[in-house]
Amino acid sequence: MDLDVFVSTHRAEWDRLEALLRRRRGLTGAEADELVALYQRTATHLSVIQSSAPDPQLTGRLSRLVARARSTVTGARSASWRDVTHFLTHGFPAAVHRTRHWWVPTALVSTVVAALLGWWIGTHPDVQASIAAPGELRGLTRPGGEYETYYSSHNAAAFAAQVWTNNAQAAALCLVLGIFLGLPVLLVLFTNMLNLGVGIGLMSSAGRLDTFLGLVLPHGLLELTAVFVAAGTGLRLGWTLIDPGHRSRRTALAEEGRAALGMAIGLALVLFVSGAIEGFVTPSGLPTWARISIGVLAELAFLGYVFILGGRAAGAGDTGDLESDGRSETVPTAA
Template sequence: MITTKWLQTRSLYWKRLEQMLERAAGNGIKRLTRAELRELGALYRQTAADLSALRVDGGSQQYAASLNSLLARAHNVLYSSTRPRATAVIEFYASTYPKIFRRNFGFFAAAFLLFAVAAIAFALVTSFHPEFQNYVLGPEMVDTIQRREMWTHSIVAVKPLASSGIMTNNLSVSFMAFAAGITAGVGTVYMMLTNGMLFGVISAACVTAGMGRQLFSFVAPHGVLELPAIFIAAGAGFRIAAALLFPHLMRRKTALRYAGQDAIRMMLGCIPLLILAGIVEGFVSPSGLPEAAKYAAGATLLAGLVMWLGLGWKADKGESEASNGIQILP
């Protein structure tokens, strides 16, 4: 049951949000400083959580209606920016996206760990029981590996077509991993485990056949972009699953709406990564470049990815401290 003390405490935040909306009237968020924008975002999230609590209390419906109207005004101010499209896109990828990734890093890490555990486990199984590869790869693929022939050489003859096909396939896998989150994460877990298993079995089979160097030098240039992109997509799926299973104080529908916004923005970062990975896989990975050059290309791309996703990480702590007084309260 909502108490008078609870309402008095929360009303201070609601009044502050209303003051900021009045300040932003007319020119919108352009009139607000960066610190005020952070405060506005925190107040918006606080008020949304409060509204969810009021809606489940039968005696607080008048407060809920008022708060719903306040949130609608805040939403219009936050999401009706008139900035030029190109500028908004650049700012999203340069500043906003790295923060979204770091905020949801735990979901990314979960996808990576599932893939890695499956890859290591099935690589060991294949190493100790070589016959297992037949069940996973099929006799034709196993025969190709045992003849020490790289199946990837066929890409070289049709580079543009291959690059397009690779991008389409990777995008399909990523969107499937993302969409599978609506199954409470079961589908996403399955995809990470099966893809990890496939990678582990192929790796062990190639190493056993003496083709480890060829395989890993092929994977290195594009894999450093392709695999993280797929893990991010799976992480977005887990973000949806977490809201579905653990909505906390919010209604499940509300929690899913917020999670969906976050997850879709996570997916927006996968698209350029997968496009670039497809180009590299179609033109660089199967080329006749020395192995050292391919590993160097992979290391360079990985360093660039880490630098991009780490942009502004030093400011995260400062932003967190700045909003300590406006944290979402239980």
């Protein structure tokens, strides 16, 4: 291809497209149609030049021209309060509901693992001795010990913020690391259950399991549920890499990855609530039954949000992915 001849033949079209882009807000209907046609032709010209006679300066000019024209033709979509409302009432609860077959079993198995670890540690003094010296164990489990003062030893607001940040990071890790076939997610999950099991075992061996549960349950119900949702979603993302189903692997990972990103934002909000409970309710002077009741109500509210509101949204076809105008077109695949 003679590049000079090609440029002289089509330069007028490129100049005309550039002129239309400069005054795109005052275009007539005919000029808007002309802009679309010139955008399509210029995109074709760019493809021809890149494949036949690549010229860096010309390619750069046409690339910028095509990008500006694409933005004008397709329109730039900006987030709005409508998107926030839709996310909170449809997208996020639908995504959590859709992954319930992963995170509910994850929650059940993890709870059993934590209980078994607690029983094992609580009934085996030699295991307790491997965790810490007897004096240190007494300092942890005695009345007014570290397990009790942990929740009241810091400013409530600062402590709630710290807890929220740490838990949000753990949830995000579970979601992101799912891409590695879900194996790192299992490690993060086991580490959390081991820490819980150690607390159960040590406090039960000291005859103070009721005190421990009274401290953990108010915030722990909602906090652990969020972690289980994140872990289950991460495992589902890892399984998608193995079995994408009727979709191509790239399409499946893109869809599930976008939904997982949205869930990370939603779970950060859930963990904000659990962090506030841990910072202000757990160390408060309320009776144990009142503190646990607050935790149970928060947990029931979240489950109702997921299974009622999320179930309806999922039944209506919402998956938690971006709306169709916010994602790239996909190529149809055979089932």
